[in-house]
Amino acid sequence: MSELLLQDVRLQYGDFVAIDGVSLQVAAGEVVAVLGPSGCGKSSLLRAVAGLEPLSGGAITLAGRDLAGVPVHKRGVGLMFADHALFSHLDVAGNVAFGLRMARWPRQQQEQRVAEMLALVGLADRASSPIAELSGGQQQRVALARTLAPRPEVVLLDEPMSSLDRALRRELREMLAASLAETGATALLVTHDRDEALQLGHRVAVMRSGRLVQVAPGRQLLAEPADDWVADFLADDPLQQLS
Secondary structure: OOOEEEEEEEEEEOOEEEEEEEEEEEOOOOEEEEEOOOOOOHHHHHHHHHOOOOOOEEEEEEOOEEOOOOOHHHOOEEEEEOOOOOOOOOEHHHHHHHHHHHOOOOHHHHHHHHHHHHHHOOOHHHOOOEHHHOOHHHHHHHHHHHHHOOOOOEEEEEOOOOOOOHHHHHHHHHHHHHHHHHHOOOEEEEEOOHHHHHHHOOEEEEEEOOEEEEEEOHHHHHHOOOOHHHHHHOOOOOHHHHO
16 A cells, blocks of 8 residues: 655646646545546546646655656556446456556466456456456446556546446445455545545545645535535535445
């Protein structure tokens, strides 16, 4: 487990400022959910941490290591996106093992880790199944197992359940929360779904127009919103959702 630290991070495209001086600390083993409306810069923030977007200013460190100039595959991050990005030519086990093969894990350790991950996400009996035979929820589970398998220092989840229907999202939120807790992962989750942020995040970072406007545990966020905009944005989320 590793601490992720963002210090005055800025991301600018021409005259457009996507991220404007964001500072955030994610403790080792903590899950922080970045919550905000579409276009607020939350996915850009995640891409900056992953190394997919070069910073215009500020710094990002992971376990005390400055990530400036470090390519994506050497950052120690695990990425999971809404579209899952699974490999159709590989079966379930092959998808989960992909990152392990890239990291040159010994074959026996690969097989053991794949079995552990598939058991964790409830797909132990689907190891040899083609991806095309899986439901959307099952594919999401495979994507999560593949992300967690190489034991990344930090897990980055970009709207991981946005492509699923609401009922399935509720079910899989519980699986995702249990999986992150079981592995002790340090994670940064980006979402526009308030239920998702409140259930999964140890803390929730509310983002607006490229800036963080409040960072707090869910209960505190609901009870003590920083301003009227945050209060209105969270208005539909009752406190009992955190019980």
